[in-house]
Amino acid sequence: MKGVEFSLAGAQLTALGSGALWWRDKSLLCVSDLHLGKSERILRKGGSHLPPYDTQDTLIRLEQDLQRTNAQTVVCLGDSFDDLDVLGSLPEAANDWIHQLQAGRRWVWIEGNHDPGPIELPGSHLAELPHPPLTFRHIAESGKSGEISGHYHPKVRVQTRLRGISRPAFLFDSDRVILPAYGTYTGGLRSTDKAFVNLMRPEAKAIITGQTPRIVPMPRREN
């Protein structure tokens, strides 16, 4: 699996092209904003009847990353479910699948703004996970360091010589890394947004997801 290595607070991390973060020394795989059950939520809100394809697609990719890394610990960085009611309405197959993925490994659910409470799946449920020298939480807090977060669904637009390309991306500097959304049907926030420009140091870099992840200085203004 191709990845870009970088270090944060002394920890050696790999940003995978899929959007997952791999901490080899601790055998820990971190994914953010899975938004499982988005289609069920749309249904409950009175939308159309959708088979839960997005959930399946997200789980397939997660399964592939788990097979490649054989991670002993998985940290889901919040907004794993589109809301707390989703769990009851996830089809049995999806529920079973999550149980299968969980078998034989430690699993941590960090709370997000979409799923701010305990859920009925195995694993630890935490507001945040300190794992020195790092801390895993859903939303970045300014002034912290060694922080791994998600929430914003960052993406980056690069103007190449022949065409502009926009993709989900990791953003990192010496204090933190913000993960792209791992879920299938999720929008994104450009790296040029005020939220990122204020939060990230001037020398911050972006790792663009894709077949081969690419590292570039984080774009801070539209080009």
Added chain:
Amino acid sequence: MSDLPPQFQHWFAQKGWSIHPHQQDMLNRSSAPALLLIAPTGGGKTLAGFLPTLTDLATSDHTGMHTLYVSPLKALAADIKRNLRTPVDEMGLNIRIEDRTGDTPNFHKKRQRADPPHILLTTPESLALLTSYEDAARTFAGLKRIVIDEIHALAESKRGDQLMLALARLEAICPGLKRVGLSATVDKPEDIATFLACNPNPCEIIQADPGPDPDIAMLTTSEAPPWSGGGAAYAIPAVLEQVKKHKTTLIFHNTRAQAEIFFHNLWLANDEGLPIGIHHGSLDRAQRTKVEAAMVRGDLRAIVCTGSLDLGIDWGDVDLVIQIGAPKNVKRLVQRIGRANHRYNAPSKALLVPANRFEVIECVAALQAVQEHDLDGETQGAGPLDVLCQHILLRAASGPFMADDLYAEMTTAGAYADLTRADFDTCLEFCATGGYALRAYDQWQRLMQRPDGQWQLRDPRTAAKLRMNAGTIQDSDLLKVRMRRSRGGKPLGEIEESFAASLTPGDTFLIGGKIVKYEGLREMTVEVSRDKGRKPKVATFSGTKFSTSTQLSQRILKLFQKEDWPELPRHTAEWLHLHKSLSRLPEPGRLLIESFPHDNRHHICVYGFAGRNAQQTLGLLLTKRMEDMGLAPMGFVATDYATLIWGLDAVTDPTPLFDKDSLHHGLDSWLAGNALMKRTFRGAATIAGLIERNHMGQRKSGRQATFSSDILYDTLLKYDPDHLMMKITRQEAMRGLVDFARIDEMLDRVQDRIDLVQLDRVPPLAAPLFLEVGKVAVSGSAEERLLAEEEAALMTAAGLST
């Protein structure tokens, strides 16, 4: 020889008319189980179809419905009602004639079912609905004849297949029903006869005198047509001149958007204020009716129109037809030309106006084809299964049935004569459960088998819902446009939802020849206000885009082989000469590919002449092959005659690109994730009842429907790729939007005769493709390489290394 009853002879004599030979023929052979009349416009076709009905009703007592008339257009049904009333009233016949279409008020419709008129005029959709009611047998009791007008138009579409299934149903209710088809000139009458007959019964064909050849030419203008585009704005002054010289001119366009833009420009140049109207399918019904009425009164000097006027409504004294843009299809051109001069035995007058330089060549080729009576025919495939599914569900809505009976009934329809029992059973299973992958979902569990073996609706309440989803017309989702007012302003027409979604408040566009300003969307209605500006944002609601027919494409290739082209205007002949001197012209039986650099990219231009849809598909398949071969393609654009592809690397050996097996393989895997497939799937799934079109009168937003149908498609692809809907989608893909059949045909024609010409500049014939709209971007290794380049550049610039 059947003599006319006295009151008919008297009426004909009074009018000073004599009966046409084909009208007499229709009368003589009125006992034939099926009868097809081929006659040109103005040949008294409709009267020929109705004479046996009128004489029968005049000479015998008949209670209940006697004759059912089906036409593809609502307007045509209303028009025929008017035209039939005249002889019926003048002869004092006691015959009740009514029409029934989507526009008929509900209370009226209900009464028609209980107390049907002698002659009911309707459309295929309304007929399908009529047969879906529990009391269908009572409504149609005594029915003797069915007359299908403009059957050539219906035979080419799913609407015709639906109609023939409804006829099979009627045949079961009223055995011995006589079928009559009325058709314009076609290339293969036998095909239409098979389509019309109750299989395996024969169908007799009556050919009326085709009348004199049309007087047809290309409009000459002082200004040369532009290199690209479809507006033909350059020809406005010349068109206006023609309008002035004639009594009434019909100005045909291939798409609604082009018609709107042309109409707008025509009015800007119409200094004398000649009365000119516009008519197309997106306009509000009230507006259309107004234009039609003005037309009949002879108040209009010209009418800008689209296919909505293709079929035979009688429009008074049209003495000139102008076709803007290449006709794409010779048969349709001939039928359009027939709209001018409704007097039998007088030549019709028509002018062709090419919209761009390439269309000049196409128009000349089409003119030659018309002169040689060389019509293009596309063979019709077997009846589509989505229509079959809809029919099964509607059949269930009318009452319980035995599978064996329904199967036997359906195979009497010509298009379904070869339907296998296995395919039928799959369709029935789909209607009952939704198919394997969807069996867990309640909303698709619709039929159940009773202990006595009959199939019926699981929940009788679904009948209403099924009726609401009936129909096979797949117009893209349209939103009503209204003037903004406190309480529902004036309706103007409809625009496509995708177009509406691209508008922001303040944007202006054209509709019904008016420039309006977009104000906002309210409850699925686009609200607009009048705008005083002169330049609108272009209306992109598209109408149908046709592909140039195989036969016409071959004619163009043959034309290219000549030494010189005196029949072409000088500007166009010079263009071809220049191209020939720098490269070479495409040839029949060979495939020309040009390879050249331009604007930091490498290009190839593939002159496949396979029609727009197939060239588009070829672009998708070739870019996929190039991706696999590491040539880093970036995008393509297609026209009716060529596909232009650009990428990071040059193609030096095209042969492996066109390997037939690899292209087929590419098609299979590409089809899987493709947007066109999803669109095709959506159409088929809507017709087959998998996706709902309407929900109790409330139209679902197109975007909602797209979302759910796309996800359904992905789900089936992954978990049940052999699902009936997937099979139907793949079958349709071979024709229609994907049109792979024509790529196959081209590859067979070309074999290994592929010529690569390498150039260092843009070749003249390829130049217009750079101006073509609708470029498709391809992402893949080219993006990866561009990103890698950019990564290196950015990191170096930042003083970093990776």
